[in-house]
Amino acid sequence: MSALGARRERVLALLAEREGPDTAAKICGLCVQLAGVSGAGMTVMSAAGARGLVHATDPTARYLDDVQLTVGQGPCTEAFASRAPVLVGDLNAPDQQHRWPQFVDLAAPVGVVAVFSFPLQVGAAWLGTLDLYRASAGSLSSQQLTDALVCADLATQTLLANATGPGGPVGLASLDQVDMHPVVFQATGMVMVQLGVDAAEALLRLRAHAYATGALVTEAAGQVTEHGLRLEAETP
Amino acid sequence: MTDPHPGNPATAHTGVVGAAAGRGRGRQGATAREARLAGDFVALADALADDFDVPEVLQLLAERCIDYLEVAAAGVLLTDQRGGLQVAAATSRTAEALELFEIHAAHGPCTDTVASGHPTISRDLAADAARWPRFAPQAQQVGIRAVTALPLRLRAQIIGALNLFHTVTGGLPEADQQVAQALADVATIGIVTHRAARDSLQLTEQLQAALNSRVVIEQAKGILAQYGGISTDQAFTVLRSYARRHNRRLSELALSILAGRTLLADLASTPPDPARSSTEDTGVEERHATHMRRDATS
Numbered sequence: 001m002s003a004l005g006a007r008r009e010r011v012l013a014l015l016a017e018r019e020g021p022d023t024a025a026k027i028c029g030l031c032v033q034l035a036g037v038s039g040a041g042m043t044v045m046s047a048a049g050a051r052g053l054v055h056a057t058d059p060t061a062r063y064l065d066d067v068q069l070t071v072g073q074g075p076c077t078e079a080f081a082s083r084a085p086v087l088v089g090d091l092n093a094p095d096q097q098h099r100w101p102q103f104v105d106l107a108a109p110v111g112v113v114a115v116f117s118f119p120l121q122v123g124a125a126w127l128g129t130l131d132l133y134r135a136s137a138g139s140l141s142s143q144q145l146t147d148a149l150v151c152a153d154l155a156t157q158t159l160l161a162n163a164t165g166p167g168g169p170v171g172l173a174s175l176d177q178v179d180m181h182p183v184v185f186q187a188t189g190m191v192m193v194q195l196g197v198d199a200a201e202a203l204l205r206l207r208a209h210a211y212a213t214g215a216l217v218t219e220a221a222g223q224v225t226e227h228g229l230r231l232e233a234e235t236p
Numbered sequence: 237m238t239d240p241h242p243g244n245p246a247t248a249h250t251g252v253v254g255a256a257a258g259r260g261r262g263r264q265g266a267t268a269r270e271a272r273l274a275g276d277f278v279a280l281a282d283a284l285a286d287d288f289d290v291p292e293v294l295q296l297l298a299e300r301c302i303d304y305l306e307v308a309a310a311g312v313l314l315t316d317q318r319g320g321l322q323v324a325a326a327t328s329r330t331a332e333a334l335e336l337f338e339i340h341a342a343h344g345p346c347t348d349t350v351a352s353g354h355p356t357i358s359r360d361l362a363a364d365a366a367r368w369p370r371f372a373p374q375a376q377q378v379g380i381r382a383v384t385a386l387p388l389r390l391r392a393q394i395i396g397a398l399n400l401f402h403t404v405t406g407g408l409p410e411a412d413q414q415v416a417q418a419l420a421d422v423a424t425i426g427i428v429t430h431r432a433a434r435d436s437l438q439l440t441e442q443l444q445a446a447l448n449s450r451v452v453i454e455q456a457k458g459i460l461a462q463y464g465g466i467s468t469d470q471a472f473t474v475l476r477s478y479a480r481r482h483n484r485r486l487s488e489l490a491l492s493i494l495a496g497r498t499l500l501a502d503l504a505s506t507p508p509d510p511a512r513s514s515t516e517d518t519g520v521e522e523r524h525a526t527h528m529r530r531d532a533t534s
């Protein structure tokens with residue numbers, strides 16, 4: 001058996017020892033332990049821009065998902081787009097500071113120092129990312145990296161297995177636990193009518209408004225849907 | 237034909253030699269066969285190649301058994317998704333007819349192997365007539381005297397069987413049976429891998445489509461809410477009601493709203509859904525339908 005295969009067996013055994021009905025939560029929790037990080041989140045995404053949080057181990061991991069939805073950049077966004085792991089041991093390192101300035105603006109104040117994102121992919125298809133963060137600087141060891149890759153592989157299998165779960169062949173049932181940030185897309189539709197723009201433009205405007213007012217895009221979206229916030233047309 | 241590796245000890249020890257020698261090929265033929273076998277293994281297992289084709293792989297498997305072994309005809313049965321059996325490949329009409337006969341009669345060495353996952357061997361069908369009272373005479377009638385059926389199996393998963401037909405009694409020498417089983421094993425790994433990759437791709441596409449459709453429905457709710465001056469929950473009720481009334485799928489309707497193909501004024505004038513019995517629900521729909529008419533005409 002290859003080293004990776006042996007490690008995979010070991011990770012599977014550890015996963016089986018964990019209690020609880022939610023496999024996504026178990027994988028995230030185990031990955032935090034094995035990779036020696038502070039928190040983990042599992043995200044599903046589509047190439048068309050849909051994005052949902054399957055699980056987050058702590059509020060910071062959840063917040064990082066919100067942040068990337070707000071600023072449209074960050075490790076998870078990049079890992080999904082490039083289909084390759086994104087490994088940043090120190091967000092404050094000089095060569096990393098300009099990579100995602102807006103992401104760092106929002107992530108650094110809550111103590112996020114290192115981020116590691118792994119695409120969840122099967123052959124040519126890819127469905128999301130497994131995202132780790134740590135409150136201290138440093139790279140993953142090769143053992144930690146192997147374990148994180150194995151966890152990402154198991155996360156992919158879980159998403160696919162859920163897609164054929166008891167909810168039926170298309171697996172919408174499994175998506176019910178996914179936080180799709182519906183308020184953001186509802187607000188996008190409202191801004192489309194307010195400004196007479198398309199969906200992509202409306203989402204950009206919503207994000208810009210959130211960023212300019214120091215809010216997360218989910219918060220700004222709530223202002224639009226619940227409190228009648230109207231975005232102003234851009235003055236030329 | 238020359239031996240590219242004269243004196244290769246592996247060649248001298250392989251059990252394949254005996255069988256090939258029996259056909260008068262000698263050692264050189266056996267070594268050449270090994271060289272070709274290596275290439276065949278790659279072709280049979282190359283499941284991730286873009287042009288991997290299951291029927292083609294199984295045809296290759298059947299034909300190589302004819303080429304290399306003391307076999308008159310070969311056929312492959314494959315389980316389908318509904319649990320039935322299909323003839324996936326055959327080297328002759330005789331083989332195909334016998335495979336079909338086994339499927340219809342639901343008995344025979346090949347179906348036995350699919351059921352058990354183990355080889356089924358009859359070195360003399362005449363002697364085994366009691367075992368397969370319908371298949372044995374049928375096979376003998378077309379000149380088949382012995383049968384070797386080998387499983388297409390990966391661990392617990394049995395996907396079919398390879399059937400080798402012999403016109404003389406005695407069956408396959410043990411070493412030749414091993415060669416046939418090795419070819420079958422490699423083809424099985426290829427097919428199982430190919431199926432898994434195809435299924436994953438399909439599931440991924442479904443998952444992506446489900447995600448996208450959720451986004452589009454939320455966006456359409458927002459458009460309708462802003463246009464009609466109603467809440468997003470009310471907007472959803474209107475959308476659902478309109479979709480039912482016009483027999484359209486919600487996600488398709490939402491897409492068409494986003495693309496501007498469904499006029500919002502049409503939606504706004506959607507009457508309450510008669511299929512819904514809850515008076516409260518209907519009341520809500522009436523209220524915002526009226527609301528939206530007003531907004532649409534202002």
